Amino acid sequence: MAEEGNSQDDAVAEIEKKIIEAFEVFDQGGDKTVSIRDIGSIVRSLGCFPTEAEIHELLANVEKEEPTGYIHLEKFLSVITKVLLDRSYQPIPEDVLLHAFEALDENKCGYITKEELVKYMTGEGEPFTEEEMEDMLSTALDPETNTLHYRDYILKLIVE
C-alpha cells in the first residue's frame, strides 16, 4: 500500500514539475504570473486538447477570486494538476480529424476552397479571430489554386 502511495505522489510531483516548467516559459516578468490570454497556449502545450469553452470553464475556476487578467502559478497548478491527472481533454485521433474535413467537403473532391474554409472557420463552431484565420490561410492554402488539400494539411497539423 505504501508503495502505491509513493508512486502516486511521485506521479503528482512529476506532473507538477512539468506544469511549472511550461508556466515559467510564459512567465515573462519572472513573478510567477501569466496573462490569462496565455492559459490556452500553456494548457495545450502540455498535451491537453480543450475547446475554447472548456478553457473558459477552467479559467472561471482559477480566476474566481482575482479578476486581474493575470493568473498566479499556485492557483494554476492546483487546477491543472487535476486536469492532467484525470487525463481530461485528450486529443482526438487523426482519423477523426480527417472525417471532420471530409464533413466540410460536400463534393468529396479532396479539397476545400478558400471561401468555404473562411466561411466555416469564422462562421461556425468556435470561430477564429481574424488573426487566426489569416494565419491558417497562410499555411494551409495551396497558393496556386487557393484551396486547402486537407490530407496534406493534416500531416502538418499533427507533426510534433
Place this chain on the structure above:
Amino acid sequence: MGSITGTMGCRSSVADRRSEKVIRAAILIQNWYRLTMARLEMRRRYSLSIFQSIEYADEQDQLQLSDFFTFMLDHCTPPDSVSHAFTSPSVSQVVDEAFDVQEFENKICVPDSYYGPRLSFPLTVEHANALLHAFRNEQLLHARYVLQLLYETKKVLKEMPNITHLSTSYSKEITVCGDLHGNLDDLLLIFYKNGLPSEQNCYVFNGDFVDRGKNSMEIIIILFAFLLIYPNYLHLNRGNHEDYILNLRYGFTKEVSKKYKDHGNQILFLLRDVFSWLPLATIIDSKVLILHGGISDTTDLDFLNALERSKDQVKERIPATRSTKHMATRNVAGKARRLSSSGSTEPSGSNLPPEPTPKEWKQILDILWSDPRSQNGCTPNKARGGGCYFGPDVTAELFRRYNLKLLIRSHEFKPEGYEISHNGKVITIFSASNYYEEGSNRGAYIKLNPELIPRFVQYQVSKYTLRHSLQDRVGTIESTALKFLREKICAHRSELTSAFAQYDPEGTGRISVNDWAAAMESVLQLNLPWRILRSQLALLSPDGKVDCMSCFGDLEIAQPVKEVQPALAETLCRYRKDLEIIFNIIDKDQSGLISLEEFSQTWKLFTSHLGITYSESLDKLVLSMDYNKDGYIDFNEFLEAFHVVHRLQKKVDS
C-alpha cells in the same frame, strides 16, 4: 459544444443533421489548429529563452575576465611584459589635444581611386545623405574621414553636460530609439519610416549602437555625422556596450580591425575616447528620464550630472582588490594600482586617465547595467555582473525625489521591441529587430508628444521572413537556438558527465528525466525548461529513462593535436573568447603572434585564477603549435582550432 441550430419539435431534417455535423467538424478543426499554434508558441518562447540565457551567461563570463584582469594586476610584478599590457594603452600612437583635423589630412592620403563619400568639415546634410547612400551600397568610409569625424565628434561631445535637458516646446515629437547593436538595416528602416534627423525631427538614441551586428562602424558614423550637423536635435546616450573591453568580446573591435587594416588601431583608440565622452542620460521637460540600463536605490542624478564622465568608466580599470563577483558590493581598498609608477617607459603625466572614485563608478555602472524587475527592492544584478535589479518601489522613490513621470530605458531584448513595466512608469525600448536570428523579434521606437504620452512604432526587417510561414520562422529560430545550446552542452561535457554519474551510482548510463533535468541545470545554470527541451536534446531508453550519452550526440571538440586531454580541450573551447581578448591585449603590435613565454605565463595565470590545474603542462601542445620554431605562435590559429564540430561534418570536410 456550442448551441445547435434549433429544430422545431422532433422534426430532424437531413439539413439539420448536416449542420450539426458541420459545427462539430468545425470545432474539431479549430481545436487542432489552436493546439498546433500553442505548440508553436511554446517552441518560439523557449527558443528565445535559450538565446537570452546564453547571452546573459556569456556576459557573466565577461565578469570572469574582469576578475582575471584584476588578478593579473595583483599577481604580475612589473617590469613584466604581460602585466605591462594591462597598464598602458594598447596603442603606441598618441592623439594630442592640440592635434588638428588638418593633421589627419596631411598624414593620411585618400587615393583618387576611392569612390566613397568625401567629407569636409563642417558637415552638411549632403554629406549625411552621401554616407547613407554609400552604406546602403555596402561601401566603406575612408579611414581618414572616419578619424576626422571621430575627432570632431569628441570636440562636440566634450562640450555637453552629462545629462542633456530637452524640451518638447521646440520639437513636435521626440523619437527615442533603443539598442541597435550594429544592425544597419534597422537604422535605415527607422529613418525610412520616421524621417531623417533634422530641426523638425528630434531623435534620442539610447546606447548600445555597436557590437554583435556587422555594421557597428556604419551606425556610429551615421549617428556622429548627424550629431555634428544637428547637435541640438540628435542626442546620444552611452550604453554599456560603448566600452572598449566589451567591444573586444562582442565583435566591434574585430569589425573595425577587419574593415580598416591600416588605421584600425588609431580608429579604435580614438573611439575609446569618444565613447567615454558620450553623455549619460537625457531628460525631457524635466519629467522623462532616458538612460540606457536603469537605476538603483542610490542613483543620484545631481551627482551624476556633476562628475567627470570621461574617466574611462571601465570595470577592469577599477583599483579593487580581487573580491566578490557582485559589482555592487565591491570593496575598493584604494590601492594605488596605477602602474604608471612602474618605471616603465611611460612619460609622467601620461595618457592614463585618472581613476574614478568608487561612488562615481557605482553610479555609472548602475545606470548602464541595471534591469527592472517586478519584485520590490534593489538587489545586485547577478545575471549581468553589474548594476542592480530594481523594483517598482525604487522607481517610485526616484520619481518622487526628482519629480519624474516616466523612465525610458533599453538594454534588454524584448520580443515586441518594447515593454511597459512598473505600472506604466518604466518603458524598455529595443530597436534591433531579428536580434538573435531571422524572425526572432520586432524592433520598436517611441514617439513622445508634447503631452509626453508615448506612442510605439514596431517594425521588423524582413528580407526573407515575408516568404516564410510562422511555422518555418519558428523552425529557424528554434534550430539556431538548439544549435547554440548543444554547443554549450558539448563544451561542458566533462562536468555534465560527472553530474550524471552522481545520479547513476551503478553506472547504467541512464537516469530519470527528473535527475537529468536537475543535472543539466546544476552544471549549465541557464534556467531553461529542461523537461520540455529533453526531446530535442537527448534520447530515451526503452524503460523511459534518459540515455545520458545521447546528449552529446555527434558533437565533439576539434582537437588539433593528439596530445590534448579532453578536459583541457573543453577548457580551451569554453574560454576561447576570453583568451582571445587577453591575447589581443598582450599582442600590442597586433601582429597576431605571441611569444611562447607570454603564452605560457598567461595560461598559467588564467588557469590558476580559474582554480584549474592540469597534470600535464600545456608546453608540449604549445611547442607543437610553433610551426616554424621561431618562438612565436599564431594565437588566433591556436584558438580557432578549439571549437565544437559535428563529427559527421568533419568526415565530409576531411
